[in-house]
Amino acid sequence: xxxxxxxxxxxxxxxxxxxxxxxxxxxxxxxxxxxxxxxxxxxxxxxxxxxxxxxxxxxxxxxxxxxxxxxxxxxxxxxxxxxxxxxxxxxxxxxxxxxxxxxxxxxxxxxxxxxxxxxxxxxxxxxxxxxxxxxxxxxxxxxxxxxxxxxxxxxxxxxxxxxxxxxxxxxxxxxxxxxxxxxxxxxxxxxxxxxxxxxxxxxxxxx
Numbered sequence: 001x002x003x004x005x006x007x008x009x010x011x012x013x014x015x016x017x018x019x020x021x022x023x024x025x026x027x028x029x030x031x032x033x034x035x036x037x038x039x040x041x042x043x044x045x046x047x048x049x050x051x052x053x054x055x056x057x058x059x060x061x062x063x064x065x066x067x068x069x070x071x072x073x074x075x076x077x078x079x080x081x082x083x084x085x086x087x088x089x090x091x092x093x094x095x096x097x098x099x100x101x102x103x104x105x106x107x108x109x110x111x112x113x114x115x116x117x118x119x120x121x122x123x124x125x126x127x128x129x130x131x132x133x134x135x136x137x138x139x140x141x142x143x144x145x146x147x148x149x150x151x152x153x154x155x156x157x158x159x160x161x162x163x164x165x166x167x168x169x170x171x172x173x174x175x176x177x178x179x180x181x182x183x184x185x186x187x188x189x190x191x192x193x194x195x196x197x198x199x200x201x202x203x204x205x206x207x
Contacts, residue, residue, distance in 0.1 A: 020095055
């Protein structure tokens with residue numbers, strides 16, 4: 001099974017207040033990422049569990065009043081329809097949500113706005129869930145971690161012969177080795193034997 005079960009909930013009409021930014025290198029730099037992020041969050045929440053989120057984004061953007069209407073080409077043809085889905089996917093991948101981690105000092109990290117429930121590399125369509133919400137749920141957090149490790153492994157396999165990225169490759173190898181050792185230790189760990197409690201036999205009553 002290549003998907004992770006995502007619990008469905010009532011779809012709210014407005015997203016919680018979060019800070020959104022463009023991914024480094026995104027071509028939409030001149031636009032406001034906060035408006036785009038909030039709009040995408042509303043679309044995802046109103047279509048939670050949908051396995052064609054990119055088409056839902058296109059449908060919502062079709063209205064001229066939509067804040068993301070101008071991000072799409074609206075000439076009508078079969079090719080244009082597929083291209084708009086590609087544009088939706090690109091827009092979705094270009095937005096990140098900013099999370100503030102508690103601590104001294106506090107730390108801000110950036111995560112993809114959504115994470116697919118499918119395994120990395122799978123061609124199967126799956127629904128998405130907000131990455132920051134998934135980080136609060138153990139099963140979804142593990143799914144996000146596994147996707148991150150798989151993406152890192154794919155990067156390593158693709159660029160391991162390039163001398164300019166060897167420090168990155170070595171870091172990835174170190175992280176993968178640690179997680180592999182941790183997983184092996186967990187799988188070979190014997191469960192603690194339960195102590196058998198002897199049941200006391202009831203004393204026979206003297207006649």
